[in-house]
Amino acid sequence: MTTDSRPTGEVPEPPTRPRLTREYLATAALALIDAHGLRKFSMRKLGTAVGFDPMAVYRHYDDQEALFDGVAEAMFDEIDVDTLPWDGTWQELVREYCLRLRDTLLRHPHAVQVFATRPVRSPAAIDAGVKMLSELQADGIPPAQALRLTRCLREFTVGHALAIAVTKLGAERRSRKPEPGSPDYNLLAEAADATTLDDHFEPGLTALLEGFAHPTS
């Protein structure tokens, strides 16, 4: 990325290795996980894959946990919070946020559980949270209630992405779907054939928003 070399007039290519940075390592780790799955990922493979010593990563991250924290932050940054519809209604805002979060997670099915198993507390994530609560507060929703709503939305979205990713990745490992007419073709199989894997997500989002906007007495 930022590999502008100074004008070296003569040497064709001094093996100009771009320096290792935390951000680069995090995105490289994410790429490796995308390519080969989380189970096959290792610290040593990451070091090797970026062209350095297998142990080089430990100069920038204390351990694998810390690296995965970085991977989760890298995923969050993909949401591109700045371009959310901050000027629309709060419903549009949080809805679009959830859709983007889902799309981002599903772009990295092997890494969803890395994101889902840690609270992302990067400055970018905190800023986004604060900004969103402010927006809701400006529309008359008290911060505590706004936090409850966003927690619900976030947990639903992450849970959804995790379920989709896990189902799709494990699809070939499972037993075949029961055919109509077989004794195993029960009500559940029938209903599954009448839905797609994810056509409940947007209705669920709507239901949560409606339910919070118009609480039953």
Added chain:
Amino acid sequence: MTTDSRPTGEVPEPPTRPRLTREYLATAALALIDAHGLRKFSMRKLGTAVGFDPMAVYRHYDDQEALFDGVAEAMFDEIDVDTLPWDGTWQELVREYCLRLRDTLLRHPHAVQVFATRPVRSPAAIDAGVKMLSELQADGIPPAQALRLTRCLREFTVGHALAIAVTKLGAERRSRKPEPGSPDYNLLAEAADATTLDDHFEPGLTALLEGFAHPTS
């Protein structure tokens, strides 16, 4: 557990090892994960912990993935589906199911991600699914719509349990909460102090149920 020894009158204890079974191994694995965390769990430790050879587990499970499938099924069985309020309204039924699922998962915070990262397809789980869809169908909800609703509820519940477990387990590893008055005491911190970690779960459940029962035109 089932170690009733026959009345051996003389030999104090012929090393009467109870045989290894898949179910016992699964619950023992769950206990080990509960006690020491998922990262410290290993196939060898499980074999040793149950008093057999470190490699003994592989006679009953092909690999760690298969064992974890068993652990997830063991967790599902803890829900005790049979005692759900099958005679009440469908709202009471699915609500109680979600509450029990949440409680069960939070009883095993270190194992939540084992459950969350695989589709549980044991006969018990499938039976419960079919039975629930039948119940909703009897109340006039078409199976496809019922499946969408239950998927939403399940993903929200699992996402919630995962978030709570991960937050609580990682609590000491994190930076201190900002104090009121500090520059970091922003709107988010303020809202967090006005809520508990989980007081949004039941409102979220209600919102989903309401939103599905009364869809906006």
Added chain:
DNA sequence: CCTCGATGTCTACGTCGTAGACTCCAACTA
């Protein structure tokens, strides 16, 4: 009595996460 399959044991292999010492070089100090 003899075989056979299931269950548990043991050894071996390649990999992993991590610690710690080492090298090298750029930047700062005197």
Added chain:
DNA sequence: TAGTTGGAGTCTACGACGTAGACATCGAGG
């Protein structure tokens, strides 16, 4: 400018892990 310092990348070592495969043991069935 010579010397120092510290960060970045390298290398070696250690104990554990997941898994494969050969071996042993033992109860049931012919």
